[in-house]
Amino acid sequence: MKTVVTGVVGLDAHIVGNKILQKAMEDIGLKVVGLGALTPAEQFIKVAVETNADAIVISSLYGHAEMDCQGFRDKCLEAGLKDIRLYIGGMLTVGDCDFGEVERRFKALGFDRVYPPTVKIQDFLNELKADLGVD
Amino acid sequence: MKTVVTGVVGLDAHIVGNKILQKAMEDIGLKVVGLGALTPAEQFIKVAVETNADAIVISSLYGHAEMDCQGFRDKCLEAGLKDIRLYIGGMLTVGDCDFGEVERRFKALGFDRVYPPTVKIQDFLNELKADLGVD
Amino acid sequence: MLAKWPTGGEVDLDEAVRYHKAMPAGKNLALLVQKARAAGETLIYPRGGVALLEDQGRLMLGLATEGTADFVPSTTDSYTRNESYERAEYGIEKTKSTGKSALNGFPIVNYGVGKCRGLVEALKVPAMVLPGTPMVPLIAEIGFAAGYTGLLGGGISDTIRFTKELTPAQGIRNYQYVDRLVAYYAEQGVPIHREQTGFLTGTLIPPGIAIAIGILDCLLAASQGVRHYSIGLGQNLNIVQDVAALRVLPEVCREYLHRFGYDDFFLGIGSHQWMGAFPRDAAEAMGIIGMGAAIAVLGNATHVCTKTSHEALGVPTLEANVAGLRTTRKVIGLMRRYRLPEGPEVSAEMAVIGREVRSVVDSVLAMGDGDPGKGAIRGLEAGILDIPWSPNVFVANKVMPARDYSGAIRYYDAGNLPLPQDIKDYHRRKLEERADREGRKVDITMALDDVSEIAKLLTAE
Amino acid sequence: MLAKWPTGGEVDLDEAVRYHKAMPAGKNLALLVQKARAAGETLIYPRGGVALLEDQGRLMLGLATEGTADFVPSTTDSYTRNESYERAEYGIEKTKSTGKSALNGFPIVNYGVGKCRGLVEALKVPAMVLPGTPMVPLIAEIGFAAGYTGLLGGGISDTIRFTKELTPAQGIRNYQYVDRLVAYYAEQGVPIHREQTGFLTGTLIPPGIAIAIGILDCLLAASQGVRHYSIGLGQNLNIVQDVAALRVLPEVCREYLHRFGYDDFFLGIGSHQWMGAFPRDAAEAMGIIGMGAAIAVLGNATHVCTKTSHEALGVPTLEANVAGLRTTRKVIGLMRRYRLPEGPEVSAEMAVIGREVRSVVDSVLAMGDGDPGKGAIRGLEAGILDIPWSPNVFVANKVMPARDYSGAIRYYDAGNLPLPQDIKDYHRRKLEERADREGRKVDITMALDDVSEIAKLLTAE
Numbered sequence A, B: 001m002k003t004v005v006t007g008v009v010g011l012d013a014h015i016v017g018n019k020i021l022q023k024a025m026e027d028i029g030l031k032v033v034g035l036g037a038l039t040p041a042e043q044f045i046k047v048a049v050e051t052n053a054d055a056i057v058i059s060s061l062y063g064h065a066e067m068d069c070q071g072f073r074d075k076c077l078e079a080g081l082k083d084i085r086l087y088i089g090g091m092l093t094v095g096d097c098d099f100g101e102v103e104r105r106f107k108a109l110g111f112d113r114v115y116p117p118t119v120k121i122q123d124f125l126n127e128l129k130a131d132l133g134v135d
Numbered sequence C, D: 001m002l003a004k005w006p007t008g009g010e011v012d013l014d015e016a017v018r019y020h021k022a023m024p025a026g027k028n029l030a031l032l033v034q035k036a037r038a039a040g041e042t043l044i045y046p047r048g049g050v051a052l053l054e055d056q057g058r059l060m061l062g063l064a065t066e067g068t069a070d071f072v073p074s075t076t077d078s079y080t081r082n083e084s085y086e087r088a089e090y091g092i093e094k095t096k097s098t099g100k101s102a103l104n105g106f107p108i109v110n111y112g113v114g115k116c117r118g119l120v121e122a123l124k125v126p127a128m129v130l131p132g133t134p135m136v137p138l139i140a141e142i143g144f145a146a147g148y149t150g151l152l153g154g155g156i157s158d159t160i161r162f163t164k165e166l167t168p169a170q171g172i173r174n175y176q177y178v179d180r181l182v183a184y185y186a187e188q189g190v191p192i193h194r195e196q197t198g199f200l201t202g203t204l205i206p207p208g209i210a211i212a213i214g215i216l217d218c219l220l221a222a223s224q225g226v227r228h229y230s231i232g233l234g235q236n237l238n239i240v241q242d243v244a245a246l247r248v249l250p251e252v253c254r255e256y257l258h259r260f261g262y263d264d265f266f267l268g269i270g271s272h273q274w275m276g277a278f279p280r281d282a283a284e285a286m287g288i289i290g291m292g293a294a295i296a297v298l299g300n301a302t303h304v305c306t307k308t309s310h311e312a313l314g315v316p317t318l319e320a321n322v323a324g325l326r327t328t329r330k331v332i333g334l335m336r337r338y339r340l341p342e343g344p345e346v347s348a349e350m351a352v353i354g355r356e357v358r359s360v361v362d363s364v365l366a367m368g369d370g371d372p373g374k375g376a377i378r379g380l381e382a383g384i385l386d387i388p389w390s391p392n393v394f395v396a397n398k399v400m401p402a403r404d405y406s407g408a409i410r411y412y413d414a415g416n417l418p419l420p421q422d423i424k425d426y427h428r429r430k431l432e433e434r435a436d437r438e439g440r441k442v443d444i445t446m447a448l449d450d451v452s453e454i455a456k457l458l459t460a461e
C-alpha cells in the first residue's frame, strides 16, 4: 500500500479542497496521512520521512505557495527523501497568472506535477496512480 | 425669434430623447418645429425651407444615421438652404465607435456640430445659442 | 403579400408544414414554453440580429451554447421593419465592404427561406423571429417557413410603439394575417409560439396600460384561431409592482378569454428586463440584469428576455449578450423557483392594476360594440387607449408616467384613460407623497427626470 | 504587545485619541453605521489589501471614489495574520523587485502608524481594518492609532476559522484586548465600529451556528465595555433562510444583551455576499453579487460586504472590486429599501433558527456557569459548539451541512450540537425530501457536492 502525505502548506487556512482531495485519495486505496491546514513545509518532509511516504501532495490556495516552498526539493533530499514524488495544486500565486508560467516556477522548485484549481480530481488521481505504479 | 426644425431621422422610432431636446430648446425661447420620429431626411429640408429655419437639429439613436443622411448638406444647398446650421446627435453608428471617428464622418456629410449621447443638453444649448447669435 | 420581395416566392406552405414536422420536437418553441410553464421553470432568451448571414449564424449558435439561452432570436433591422428591402440590401453590401455592421438587426427577408433554414438547422434549441414592426406578414411567412417556431409582436402594440403614420386598423390587419398563419400551422399540427410586446415603448409604461393592450392583442389573436400566446411585460424594476403586474396579467386575461369563449388556451407570461435607458457602466447594467432575473422568478414569468451591459453603448457583441444571459441564468438558478409571498403590498397593487385593466378593456370593448379590434381603433382615437412616448400620430400621447417614492410607476397625467376617480386620486397621492419627501413639486420635470433615472451613473461621467 | 515589531513603538494612545478627535466626523465608521441603521440605508464595503503602501493608497481611494464604497478596508496578508512580520517584510521586498504583489493582503504592522495615517487621510470616507486573525492586538493598536475607526473580527470566530493550534482561550483573550482598547477609545469620546465575523469558514454555515457564535462574541465584547457592535453573517443565497437569519439575529441577540444588562447597546447587522467557492465566469459571479445585494436589503442588513468577479481567480484588481461595488450599489438603489414581507415561510424559518440559537447559547452559557468565554471554551471542547471545515484542532469538526431542495442549509450531521430533537428531525426530513426529488440518497457526497455547487459553471469548462 502506497503512502501519501497531504495538507495545506504555510499559513494557509483553506482546508476544504484539501479535505476533499484527501477523501478522494483514500477512496482509491492509498494510505493518506492528512496534516490539515497551516502546515509548515518542513512538517510535510518530517512526516514523509517518518511514514516512509511515496508522495507528498500539497494544497495551497492563499497565494503564498512560492514563498512557502522555497527549496522544497532540496530540503527533501537533505532529509534523505530521494525518490519521493512531489505534487502541488490550487491557486499558487496571488492574483490570476498564466498557468504555464506558474507550472514552470513550481517545477523549478522541484515539484513533479503542478495543478491549477480547475483540474478534475479524477485526472489527478489517474496521474498519481500511474506515477506510483498502482492501478 | 430664431426657428429650429427638429426630429428623428430615417426609420428611427426613438422619440424620447428628441422630445426632451425639443422642450429644452423651447424653454430657451426658440421657435421649434418638431417633426417627431421616423422623419425622412428630405422632410427636414422641406420644412426648413417652408419655415425659413435657422437650424436643423437631428436625432438618431438606432444606428443608421449615416445611411439616412447621405449628402445631407448637398440636398440643403440644392433646396436653397445656404446658411442653415446643421446639428446631429445621439447614437450615430451601430455598436459603440470611437467618437472622434464618428464626428469626422458626419462633418464630412456637412453637419456643423456632432454630439454623442452623453452630451449635456446645457452644453448643446450654449453652443446653439452662440451659433445662432441669441442669448 | 409574398410578392413584396423576391424571396417571398420561396414560401411553400405545405412544404413548410412538412419541414416543421420533420424537425426534432425539442426545437419547437411552443412545446418548450408549455413544458416550462407546467414545471415552473423560467426560460431565458436574448435579442440579437446582425447584417450578415454567417455572423447571424455565429451569433445564434453562441447565444445558445455559451449563453445557455433556451431559445434564440433573430431581431430584424429597422429597414426590414419598414419594408425598405432595397436599403437593407444596401446595408448588407455596406457591411461587407466596410467590415462593420451597417444594420441594427438581421434582414431576414433579404436572405429568405433557404438561407434562414441553415441558421435554424445549426441549432439544438428553438428559434424565434423578433420582427419589431407591424409590417410583419412577409417576415412571418419567411420566418415560419424557415423553421422558426415563435414570433414576437402585436397588432396594437407594435403599431403604436414603432410606427408614425400607419393606422392602427392597418397594423391590426397585418397581425391578423400573421395570427391566421399561426392558426393554420397549428391546425396542421405545428404549434407556434406567439408573444405580444406589452413592454411597448419601454419607458415607464404603467402596468395597467401594458396589460390592457396585451389582453386586447391576445383577444385579437384568439379570434384568428391562435390558442398559444404569451403576453410580454416590461419590468419597471419595482419588485412589488412588477410582481403584482405579472400576477394580475393571467388572472384578468383569463377572465376575458373566458368571456369570449376561449377556454382551451395556453397563456404564457413574458418578462422583459428593463427596456428603458441603461447606464453606460457595465457593472451597473449587470445589477439591473440580475435584478431583472430575480423579478421574473418572483413573479412567476414563463420566460425572460435579457439585456446586456452594452445596452447604452449600441448593438451588443456576442460576448456581452452571453454575459447578460449567464448572469440571468445564474440568478434564476439561485432563486430556485422562489415566488414572492403575497403580502398586503402586492395584493393592494394587484387590486389597483386589476381595476385599471378592467376599466380600460371594458371601455374599449364597449366602444367597439364588443369587438376588440374596432374598440382599440376607436379607443386610440378617443384617447381612452393611450401610451406614453408613442411615435404614432394616431395615438393621443397624453399619458405621462412618473415614479412614486417606492419606485412604482404612477400617472403624472392619465390623459383620457377611463380610470376610476379613486384610482386617479391614489396615483396622485403617491406622487405627492414623493414630492413631499423630496422637497419638490409634482411637475413635468419629475416625469422627465424619471425617464433617465435608471441610466444615471452612480458617479458623474 | 506593542513590542512584537518595531512599529508598535509608534503607538501613543493619548495622542491617538487627540488625532481621532481632530478627524472630520464623516470619517468615523461607528457614527456612519448608526446613521445608516436609523435611516434604513444599506452601506457597502469591499475587502482589499495589497503589498505596497502606494498601491494600497490607490486601492482604498479608488474603492471609495470609483467604487462608491461607503467605507474602505485594509485586509491584512496571511503573514501579518500570523505575526510573521519578517516574512511579510520579505513579501514587500519581493513585490518591489518583481513588480507583482507577493502578499495576499496589506501588511499593516510593517508599515506602522505614520504611514497608515497617510492612507486614511487621503480619504473622505471611514476606513476599517480587516485583520482576519485572532493574533490581532498589535494590528488593532496600530490601526486605531492610524485613524481607522472599525475592525472586523471575533475571539471565538476568528480562532476557529483561521488558526490550527491556537487555543480558543488565547484567541478570546486576544480579542478581549482589542475590545478593551475599543472601549477605552469610546470612553475618551472616540466611538469605534466593531464587527464580528459570523460568516466563519464561509462554506455553507448553518445560520443557527453563525448567530450563536455571533452572540457569544458579542457578549464577550460587551463585557469588555464595547457598546457598538455588529454581527456579520454570510449569505447562503437562499432568500427565505438568509432573510430569516438576518431578522432572528437582532431579536435573539437583544434578548441576551438584555439578560446581561447591556440595554444601551448599538447592534448593527452585517451581511457578507457569498463567502464560499465562486464560479470562474465573470457574468455568473456578477449574478451572485447582484443577488447578494438584494438579500441584504430584503433582510434589512446595515451593511453588506461585497465580492468580485475575480473571486475564483485570485486577489481581485481594483477594477474588479469597483465593479462588484457598483453592481451592489445599483441593486441596492433599485430595491429602494424594500424588505421581504413576513410570510409563513420566513416566520417558520425564523422560529427554527431562533430555537437553534437559544439551545446552543443556553447550553454554552450553562457550561460556562453563565460566563460566555468559559462556556465557549468548554463548549468547543465538548462539541456542543462546532462549525464545519474548521482548521483548528480544538474544534470537533463533526457538523456537516448540506442544502435541501429549496437551497436552505440543513444539517447532514449535527454532531454534538444541542439541538432539540424535533429540529434535528426537521432538517433530516428536508434533506430526505431533496433526495427523493433528485432520486439519490442522503449521504456524504450530497454534502461534499454542495460545497462546489455555486461554483459549478453553467457550461462545462
Ligand code: B12
Pocket (backbone or CB within 6 Å): B011, B012, B013, B014, B015, B016, B017, B018, B020, B021, B057, B058, B059, B060, B061, B062, B063, B064, B087, B088, B089, B090, B091, B092, B093, B094, B095, B096, B115, B116, B117, B118, B119, B121, B124, C047, C075, C076, C077, C078, C081, C104, C105, C132, C161, C162, C200, C201, C202, C203, C275, C276, C277, C278, C279, C310, C311, C312, C313, C314, C315, C316, C389, C390, C391, C451, C452
Ligand atoms: C427606449 C428604447 C427603445 C424604445 C423606443 C421608444 C420610443 N418611442 O422612443 C423601443 C423599445 C420601442 C425601442 C426599439 C428599438 N430599438 Co431601442 N432603445 C431604447 C433605449 C433602451 C433607450 C433610448 C432612450 O429613450 N433613452 C433616453 C433618452 C432621454 O436618451 P437618448 O435617446 O439617448 O437621447 C439623449 C441623447 O442621446 C442626446 N441626443 C439625442 N439626439 C440628439 C441630438 C442632438 C443634436 C444633441 C445635441 C443631443 C442628442 O440628448 C438626448 C436627451 O438627453 C436604447 C438604449 C439605451 N440608451 O439605454 C435603445 C437603443 C437606442 N435601441 C436600439 C435598437 C437597435 C432598437 C431596435 C432596432 C430593436 C431592438 N433593440 O430591439 C428598435 C428600433 C425601432 C425603430 N424602428 O427605430 C439600439 C440602437 C443600436 C445602435 N445605435 O447601435 C439601442 C442603443 C439598444 C442597443 N444597445 O441595441 N428602443
Ligand code: B12
Pocket (backbone or CB within 6 Å): A011, A012, A013, A014, A015, A016, A017, A018, A020, A021, A057, A058, A059, A060, A061, A062, A063, A064, A087, A088, A089, A090, A091, A092, A093, A094, A095, A096, A115, A116, A117, A118, A119, A121, A124, D047, D075, D077, D078, D081, D104, D105, D132, D161, D162, D200, D201, D202, D203, D275, D276, D277, D278, D279, D310, D311, D312, D313, D314, D315, D316, D389, D390, D391, D451, D452
Ligand atoms: C472559502 C474561502 C475561504 C474560507 C476558508 C475556509 C476553510 N477553512 O477552508 C475563509 C473565509 C476562512 C477564507 C479566508 C481567507 N481567504 Co479565502 N477563499 C475561499 C474561497 C471563496 C473558496 C475556497 C474553497 O473552499 N473552494 C472550494 C474547494 C472545493 O476548492 P479548492 O479550494 O479550489 O480546491 C480544489 C482545487 O483547487 C484543487 N486542488 C487544491 N489543492 C490541490 C492540490 C493538488 C495536488 C491537486 C491536484 C488539486 C488541488 O482540488 C480541490 C478540490 O476540487 C476562495 C475563492 C474561490 N475559489 O472562490 C477564496 C480565496 C482562496 N481566499 C483568498 C484569500 C486571500 C483569503 C484570506 C487571506 C483573506 C480574505 N480573502 O479575506 C483568508 C486567508 C486565511 C488564511 N490564513 O489562509 C484568496 C486567495 C488569493 C490568491 N491566491 O490570489 C481567494 C482566491 C479569494 C480571492 N479571490 O481573493 N477563504
